[in-house]
Structure formats: C-alpha cells, structure tokens
Amino acid sequence: MTEEDTTTSPRNRFARSILREKIPVSRWVTNRILGLGAINFYLFALLTITGTLLMVYYVPSTTQAYNDIKDLGTTVSFGSIVRNMHRWSAFLMIISGFLHMSRVFFTAEYREPREFNWLVGLFLFLMILGMAYTGYTLPWDQKSYWGLTIMSQILEAIPGIGSKLQYLVLGGTEVGQNTLTRSFVMHVKLLPLLMSMLMAVHFWRIWKDDHITLTFAGEDHTESPNQLEQPSVTWRYILTRETSKFLLVLLFVLVFSILFNAPLEEQANPMVTPDPVKAPWFFVGLQEVLSWGAPFWTGIVAPLLAIVAVAVIPYFDHGREGIGVWFHPSRRLSNVLFTAAVTIFIGLIIVGEFMRGPGWIFYWPWQHWSVN
Amino acid sequence: MFIDQTSRRNFINRLGWGVFLSTIGGIMVASIRLLAPNVLYELPKEFKVGYPKDYPEGVHFIPARRIFVLRENNRFRAVSAVCTHLGCTMRWSEQDLAWKCPCHGSVFNEKGGVIKGPATRPLPWYDISVSLDGQLLVDLNKDVSPDHSVVVNV
Ligand code: FES
Numbered sequence: 001m002t003e004e005d006t007t008t009s010p011r012n013r014f015a016r017s018i019l020r021e022k023i024p025v026s027r028w029v030t031n032r033i034l035g036l037g038a039i040n041f042y043l044f045a046l047l048t049i050t051g052t053l054l055m056v057y058y059v060p061s062t063t064q065a066y067n068d069i070k071d072l073g074t075t076v077s078f079g080s081i082v083r084n085m086h087r088w089s090a091f092l093m094i095i096s097g098f099l100h101m102s103r104v105f106f107t108a109e110y111r112e113p114r115e116f117n118w119l120v121g122l123f124l125f126l127m128i129l130g131m132a133y134t135g136y137t138l139p140w141d142q143k144s145y146w147g148l149t150i151m152s153q154i155l156e157a158i159p160g161i162g163s164k165l166q167y168l169v170l171g172g173t174e175v176g177q178n179t180l181t182r183s184f185v186m187h188v189k190l191l192p193l194l195m196s197m198l199m200a201v202h203f204w205r206i207w208k209d210d211h212i213t214l215t216f217a218g219e220d221h222t223e224s225p226n227q228l229e230q231p232s233v234t235w236r237y238i239l240t241r242e243t244s245k246f247l248l249v250l251l252f253v254l255v256f257s258i259l260f261n262a263p264l265e266e267q268a269n270p271m272v273t274p275d276p277v278k279a280p281w282f283f284v285g286l287q288e289v290l291s292w293g294a295p296f297w298t299g300i301v302a303p304l305l306a307i308v309a310v311a312v313i314p315y316f317d318h319g320r321e322g323i324g325v326w327f328h329p330s331r332r333l334s335n336v337l338f339t340a341a342v343t344i345f346i347g348l349i350i351v352g353e354f355m356r357g358p359g360w361i362f363y364w365p366w367q368h369w370s371v372n
Numbered sequence: 373m374f375i376d377q378t379s380r381r382n383f384i385n386r387l388g389w390g391v392f393l394s395t396i397g398g399i400m401v402a403s404i405r406l407l408a409p410n411v412l413y414e415l416p417k418e419f420k421v422g423y424p425k426d427y428p429e430g431v432h433f434i435p436a437r438r439i440f441v442l443r444e445n446n447r448f449r450a451v452s453a454v455c456t457h458l459g460c461t462m463r464w465s466e467q468d469l470a471w472k473c474p475c476h477g478s479v480f481n482e483k484g485g486v487i488k489g490p491a492t493r494p495l496p497w498y499d500i501s502v503s504l505d506g507q508l509l510v511d512l513n514k515d516v517s518p519d520h521s522v523v524v525n526v
Contacts, residue, residue: 146460146475149458149459149460150458150459150460150475152459153457153458153459154458164408167408168404168407168408171407171409172409172412172414173412173414174414176414177413178409270438270461271435271436271438271461272435272461273460273461273462273473273474273475274474275463275474276474276475277460277474277475287475287476290457290458290476290490291475291476291477291490292489292490293489293490294490294492295457295458295490298490299458358474359472359473359474359477359479360473360474360475360476360477361477
C-alpha cells in the first residue's frame with residue numbers, strides 16, 4: 001500500500017479531518033488549565049451513574065429506606081463504595097461549582113455578553129444545592145428528618161402562600177411518607193432533568209458568547225483576550241486533555257471513597273431531636289443565621305437577598321477592563337467585596353459546624369461539651 | 373367577502389389560542405391541585421394519654437405525640453413539645469425549669485413564654501380532659517391558656 005492509499009481510506013480521512021486538523025478555538029477553551037466547569041460536568045456524569053446504581057436497591061419508604069442504605073453499606077457488593085462515591089462527588093461538586101463561580105468572578109468573565117450565562121450558572125449552582133439537600137433526606141436518618149422539618153417550617157414563614165406551599169411540599173401537615181416520596185422524585189427526576197437542560201443552555205452560551213465577543217473585537221479593533229486565535233489546537237489534543245482530567249477526577253473520588261465512609265446517623269425519630277442537631281455542612285451557615293431571629297427574615301429574606309445580589313452582579317458592572325485577567329488592578333474594590341462576602345459565608349459555616357454545642361450555645365472549638 | 377374572510381381567520385386564530393391556553397392552563401392547575409392530598413393518613417388530633425394515676429408530679433414527655441403532660445398536685449395540663457421557631461422537639465430542663473430547643477437554642481419558661489429567641493411565639497397549650505374510661509384526653513385542635521387544666525382526684 002502506498003501513502004496515498006492510507007490517507008484516502010475513509011477511516012484516515014475521518015481521523016485527519018476531525019481529530020488532527022488544527023481548529024480555531026478561543027483562548028477561553030485552550031487556556032483553561034483547571035477547567036472547573038468541565039470538572040463539574042464530569043462529576044454530574046459520575047453522580048448520574050452512581051445514583052442509578054443506588055436506585056437499584058433503594059426504596060423511598062419511611063420504613064425501608066434507612067435499612068436499604070444500611071444494606072448498601074454492608075451486604076451489597078461494592079455498595080458502600082458506590083454510595084461513598086455518590087456522596088463525595090456531590091460534595092466535590094458543591095466545592096468545584098463554587099470555585100468555578102469564583103474563578104469567573106475574579107477574572108471578570110461574567111461581563112457582557114456573558115451576563116445571561118452567569119445567571120444560568122447561578123441557577124445550576126442552586127440546583128446543585130437542591131440536589132445535595134434532597135439527597136440528604138433520602139436515607140431517612142435523623143439529619144434527613146430534622147432537615148425536612150426545619151425546611152418546611154421556613155416555607156411556612158412565606159407570607160400569604162406559606163402554609164399552602166408547605167402542605168404541597170410535605171404532602172400533608174407533618175413530615176412523613178409523602179414528604180419522602182416528594183423529595184425522592186425531586187432528587188432523581190425533576191432536578192436532574194432541569195439541570196441537564198440548563199447545562200445544555202450553559203454550554204451553548206459559552207460557544208455563542210465567544211462568537212459575540214469575536215465580533216466585538218473585530219468592530220473596534222482592540223486587542224481582546226476573547227478573540228478566536230489562529231487555528232492552534234486539534235480536537236485530539238482537547239479530547240486527550242479532557243479524558244485525562246476525567247480520569248483524574250474519577251480516581252480521586254474512587255480513592256477517597258475507598259478510604260472514607262459516608263456517615264449514617266440514627267434512624268429518623270420524630271420524638272427525639274438530637275442535641276445539637278446540625279444541618280449538612282453546606283447548610284449549617286444558614287442554620288447559624290436562622291438562630292438569629294424570625295424565620296421570615298433569616299430563612300427567606302436573607303438567602304433571597306444573597307441570591308439576588310449574586311444574580312445582578314453582571315448588570316451593574318459595565319467595565320470593559322480586565323476581562324480574562326486574574327485580580328485585575330482596576331477591579332480591586334469588587335474583588336475585595338466578593339472575597340469579604342465569601343469569607344463571611346465560610347465563617348458562618350465554621351461557626352455553625354465547630355462552635356455550636358448543645359442548645360446551639362456558643363463554644364470555642366477547644367472547649368468540650370458533653371453530648372446528652 | 374374579503375372582510376368576511378379576515379374576520380373569520382381572526383376568529384379561528386383567537387379560538388385556537390383560547391383552546392391552547394385554557395388547555396395548558398387547566399392542566400397546570402390540575403397538576404398543582406393533584407399535589408395536595410385530600411386524605412391524610414396521619415395520627416388523629418384527639419387522643420388518650422393514659423390514666424392520671426400513672427403520672428407522678430412533674431413534667432412528662434409523650435414521645436409519640438410530641439407533647440408534655442404536666443402534673444401539679446391534682447391539676448393536669450398539656451403543652452406542645454414542638455418548638456415554635458422551626459419545629460424541633462424540645463427537652464425539659466428540671467434545673468432551669470424551662471424548655472430548651474436543640475436546633476437554634478430557643479428557651480421557653482414554665483408558662484410556655486419565650487425567654488430566649490429565635491422563637492417568637494409562645495408554646496401552645498392544649499385542651500385536656502378526662503374521657504369516659506378515666507384516661508386523660510388531649511385535643512390538639514383546641515388551643516387554651518397556660519392555666520387551663522383538668523382536676524382529677526387521684
Ligand atoms: S427550631 Fe427551636 S430554636 Fe429553631
């Protein structure tokens with residue numbers, strides 16, 4: 001066979017044209033070293049797969065759910081590793097989602113024309129939290145039960161429709177089987193479906209916004225970090241890079257899951273609230289805020305204000321300087337404010353998690369409190 | 373003739389939209405209504421809590437129904453064990469003569485009044501009476517004042 005023969009055979013033509021050809025991609029893609037957004041996507045895939053495996057055994061019943069989770073940890077082959085992977089990927093996704101948003105903020109990449117995608121991203125992040133929350137309710141242990149109780153009482157504090165909404169969410173007047181079923185439906189169907197759709201929009205906007213910025217740069221002839229470069233990388237390079245990244249994420253979660261077991265508290269018991277009862281770590285900051293006053297202000301107004309504040313950032317910041325640059329000097333004030341807000345959030349979590357003892361009384365981390 | 377045709381087309385157009393919107397709207401309303409159950413398999417709101425003679429002096433937690441039954445001499449009273457802040461089950465502290473909530477630290481005095489937030493509303497007291505068979509009968513549907521009690525000579 002001659003050279004010509006191999007290069008014109010259909011298979012090679014495919015390889016040449018698709019995989020080896022240099023393609024023009026914007027620096028937004030080629031320069032992504034961390035690629036936290038992609039990592040989020042891989043974690044979503046991992047969660048879907050492990051979640052599907054868990055569903056084979058799990059029955060969302062108040063009498064059976066707890067034992068199913070126990071069984072997964074004891075009698076099912078590799079059950080505990082799969083459950084651990086599901087849990088640790090979820091935690092990782094909260095963290096990498098948060099880091100992804102911080103990265104976008106610190107490099108000012110939420111600015112026009114990407115405001116809309118910032119909003120989509122924010123909703124995706126809230127849905128990650130929603131998934132984590134509903135996921136917490138499914139084992140039907142004490143954390144599940146009391147988490148649901150507190151959440152439903154917060155809903156009731158919404159003026160006007162509060163108690164009606166609470167009735168719908170609980171499926172009755174108290175936390176019970178209907179509540180668990182509803183939580184389950186949200187966790188395995190509604191939220192994943194919405195998230196997949198929003199993710200598609202998110203990815204599409206990345207591509208679309210790149211082209212819009214290219215047009216901008218072409219119009220005013222300014223050097224913009226957003227412009228598409230000369231063809232520089234091949235699909236093969238991108239695929240190799242991303243597959244390796246996926247493998248790294250997978251290995252990390254796998255090793256972590258072999259080493260550390262996901263906890264399970266005592267079975268849900270409406271008669272006894274553990275003292276202290278702590279929300280899952282990503283909500284313990286909210287629990288701390290809840291301890292300050294009326295649920296209407298601390299459980300509804302405060303979180304809503306925080307969400308709205310994040311959502312409107314791109315609509316207030318019309319600067320054009322420092323896009324795509326980490327910690328650009330012209331953005332010192334915004335960066336300081338953002339860092340302060342994040343510090344407060346993390347501080348609330350630390351106070352709630354490590355400095356609150358029985359009766360939600362303040363303790364320094366080195367002070368001991370007896371569990372009763 | 374021409375006018376007739378446009379107005380007919382207009383009419384059909386509107387009819388189409390009307391049918392479309394009312395169908396979708398109706399289905400949505402029905403779907404939301406479906407989420408609110410009409411029959412609840414929850415515990416009854418009126419129930420018996422045993423014989424007065426089985427209660428010594430003091431505050432007694434009835435776990436299954438999340439209430440406290442109090443006895444002072446021959447007077448019996450019933451109060452909710454559910455924190456009015458966000459619904460956690462409270463514990464009675466004999467030391468401080470107060471109910472304490474483990475979730476966000478609310479404290480209630482012997483009368484059910486808030487000593488320490490974040491709770492704002494006092495604990496509800498429930499109607500208590502003696503049923504025909506001599507057992508104490510609590511009715512969660514009836515809120516009463518903290519002094520409401522039933523006197524039983526035991
Ligand atoms: S539920 Fe009792 S203090 Fe919040």
